[in-house]
Amino acid sequence: MTTVFAFANQKGGVGKTTTVVSLAACLAEEGLRILVVDLDPQANATSSLGLSPSSLKQSIYEALLEEVSLLDVITLTKRVRLDLAPSSPALAGAEVEMVGMLARENLLRRALDGALDRYDFVLIDPPPSLGLLTLNALTAADGGVIIPVQCEYLALEGLSQLMNTVNLVQEHLNPLLKVAGIVLTMYDMRTKLSEQVAEEVRRHFPGKVFQTVIPRNIRLGEAPSYGETIMDYAPHSRGGISYRMLTKEMMTRFGIE
Amino acid sequence: MTTVFAFANQKGGVGKTTTVVSLAACLAEEGLRILVVDLDPQANATSSLGLSPSSLKQSIYEALLEEVSLLDVITLTKRVRLDLAPSSPALAGAEVEMVGMLARENLLRRALDGALDRYDFVLIDPPPSLGLLTLNALTAADGGVIIPVQCEYLALEGLSQLMNTVNLVQEHLNPLLKVAGIVLTMYDMRTKLSEQVAEEVRRHFPGKVFQTVIPRNIRLGEAPSYGETIMDYAPHSRGGISYRMLTKEMMTRFGIE
Ligand SMILES: Nc1ncnc2c1ncn2[C@@H]1O[C@H](COP(=O)(O)OP(=O)(O)OP(=O)(O)O)[C@@H](O)[C@H]1O
Ligand SMILES: Nc1ncnc2c1ncn2[C@@H]1O[C@H](COP(=O)(O)OP(=O)(O)OP(=O)(O)O)[C@@H](O)[C@H]1O
């Protein structure tokens, strides 16, 4: 039984890609088979996993819009049991191309169908918007949406719009969609603001916010420049330790051995 | 003669809104008449200037899609000479509505026509994407695009896609569009990474990068929670001082008395 999670938030720079890539590495380390789907034209997850987006012959674009099998697009990464459906610059034009297509919100769900039995988890990294790429991610996410929320005031503002979209998708496209969890990121111990934001989020989403809070940690910003996850680059840093704790908490919450 | 700037970058969380709001406050302090256009459905610029997006009767949405005059939408802010064309949640649906419209990339440019003579500068804050809202911003930006670039590795990746879009808009929609400047943001003195990224950007865009670098400064994150710009909240903080310096540098570069 494969569980598909989308890590959505239209607010930019809140740690969506960092959370997907870090959790994927930790889950693979625990022995699970993981597929990361990079659904952002910026291809940050692809480069964070050590691949060069412009050098790939095929990407998730071809699997969504040209009926190429996802299995032909999936590529191995440096980590065992961690595979990637990479992004490419071609994805930038995808949303406009999808507008007129039949069942356009289901393109990713259909593409995933052929690959699900090979993986325990699929983690989808969408772009910072609520457009068709993110709608595809939410429609495919039978395990639910995990929302990274940066501990900054401006990151609070967009949450109600995000919840509107999640509710609409649940009503019209994916009845299984729910908020599977909320991850507080870039928590800065030096400022009261982080704690104020964290409390506000816990109040609005009782029972959904993971106990593990991801601190601001320079190593998390450095790891992608080496094409490595935090688990390879600095596993004993505060960033590495907190994502490992988050993984354990996730496994308990979702009943994974 | 009014100059219109767009502050575009599809990478999320790089400081677009913070730069627009901070520069606007500084330019108004220098005696110039400023209009901020909030083109992001998240309405971060609107709340950073102390207004509540959900309580406004009209927003930029009505000026773009319902032929309401921009002058009827513009609202005053706490700062003298700093006006705002606010965003609202309705803007979230705008991009899909625009797809089929005639001259859809010119909607903002046409809306601005009626208001230009009242302002010295118009600063546009787009969402983190290269969709129709950002295309409208670039098409209206006769002064050019100013690109905030966060001093992080992942922020480098999207610059070539952004430049592709800028060049396409310059060729087909706005011959005056150019890169008017690049602002390095969230520079962290504690890590080599920031300097490496800054050097890389200066190498790729010779002569475009402002000398003034904006440091990471907690006060910039706190100011929006009070609905104030950094010039009101903490004018003598490193964040306040650096944006004041950037404003002076901008005025020199663009020959503003
Ligand atoms: N906990 C953290 N501490 C410090 N830096 C971080 C942390 N998490 C992420 N970063 C860095 O902050 C930047 C933004 O993170 P990331 O790119 O993962 O966010 P995102 O939500 O995926 O952005 P986008 O909206 O553009 O897709 C990146 O440069 C990343 O390396
Ligand atoms: N120099 C800085 N130092 C510290 N924090 C900053 C700085 N500049 C911006 N911030 C904070 O970082 C977050 C991201 O900045 P901001 O929202 O301005 O970026 P953006 O590019 O407009 O984001 P989006 O892509 O979502 O529109 C905000 O919470 C903001 O308050």
Ligand SMILES: [Mg+2]
């Ligand atoms: Mg990302």
Ligand SMILES: [Mg+2]
């Ligand atoms: Mg913004």
